[in-house]
Amino acid sequence: MAKFVSIYEKPLPHIGLPDWYSKQWELRRSADIRRAEACQLRNSGKSVRAEGNVTTKWDTHTNNTRLADRVTEVSRWKDALEDLLQKLLDEMRLLRDEKADTEKEIENIDHPLRIVSECISIRDCRRGTELTYDEADIELKKELCAIANVKETFTNRSQAAWEKLNHLEDVKFKLSLDIEDKSETIRIDKGNLELDGICANLSYKPITEKTNSITYEIWLDRCQRLKMLVENELTDNYTFREAMRVMKECARNDIKAQQDATDYTLRKRIYQTQKARNEMEWQKLKVQKEMEVLGKEIIQLEEALMNKTGVVKCVETRLENRAYRPGSELCKDEVELGLKGEVLQLKQTKEDLIQIIEHAKASYNSLEALLRRIQKNLDDKQHSLNTDVMCLDTRSTLKGDKSDLSNETNRNIVLTHLKKEIPLES
Structure with a gap:
């Protein structure tokens, strides 16, 4: 180049053509990577969004189903307990009637007791050698003792019936309280079942665990225990009423047929032995x-x-x-x-x-x-x-x-x- 030719260039280092191609390749590769990452991120976002929507929908459906099942379960328990409550009320009414009949029997038994006492007093007026302990006197005294024992038994049974009624009142209170709690629970769960995302009066609530909350197993055990308690009380009350009825019938038979008591006991014993x-x-x-x-x-x-x-x-x-496998084949497969x-x-x-x-x-x-x-x-x-x-x-x-x-x-x-x-x- 001639010495008189002037060349004006920037005072910066220039790069070669291979470096220029290398820069182009690096930019193109970076763009491809960033586009791929953006595409993957968009696809991941769509997947997360779709999965979240599906999960939310199914969780809501599952919880609604659980709420409906819970309402059904509590309703069944409530119906069962209400049926037991009605039976309990019927048993209490029958027991009151039986108690009233027993008290009437106590009042009616005073008349034969007075008659027997009069007979004994009249026979005690005999004089001389006629004043003996004959069979009639013995039978009269037996009848007097039998009637007195029957009266005492009736009185004790009447007292026991009164105590039984008080106990049944306590059971009735527990049963009624549990039925009321279940009714309130059904009302709350039905209200929750009607709620959705567009209902009014919705807000964020703090999720706290109640200190007096119990597990489902304990709740179910309590329900079963209460049901069993009422059923046992119904059975015991029925047995008690039947015992009172049988007792009154046996007492009447004992008063009317005291002479046949021994023979009756023998026949009964033979039947039991057989x-x-x-x-x-x-x-x-x-x-x-x-x-x-x-x-x-x-x-x-x-x-x-x-x-x-x-x-x-x-x-x-x-x-x-x-155990004789060779080399590395001896492994714990x-x-x-x-x-x-x-x-x-x-x-x-x-x-x-x-x-x-x-x-x-x-x-x-x-x-x-x-x-x-x-x-x-x-x-x-x-x-x-x-x-x-x-x-x-x-x-x-x-x-x-x-x-x-x-x-x-x-x-x-x-x-x-x-x-x-x-x-x-x-």
């Missing part, structure tokens, strides 16, 4: 059958225990063979873990089988001892049954009425319902 003997025979058959089944089960358990021996040997042999687990499981199974066999044999021995006791009890009941029948036959001369049967023994057999035990002679 029933108990039949029960013992049934128990004997059941125990024998159970012993037979248990014996077969013991044999099967022992066979099962013997069968486990070969399986244990097989598994332990597999483990021993795998799933097969080895499974085989070791199988060994432990088989050992546990054998221990369980041994324990069950021991328990079964002990139970078999217990059943065998029980069978001997039942057989001895059957012999004693049969002897008692024969003795009571003989007692009735011996006391047959005390009866004022006669039966159309051929003899008194057959008559006692019919009275005690022993036709199947001792067949009548043809």
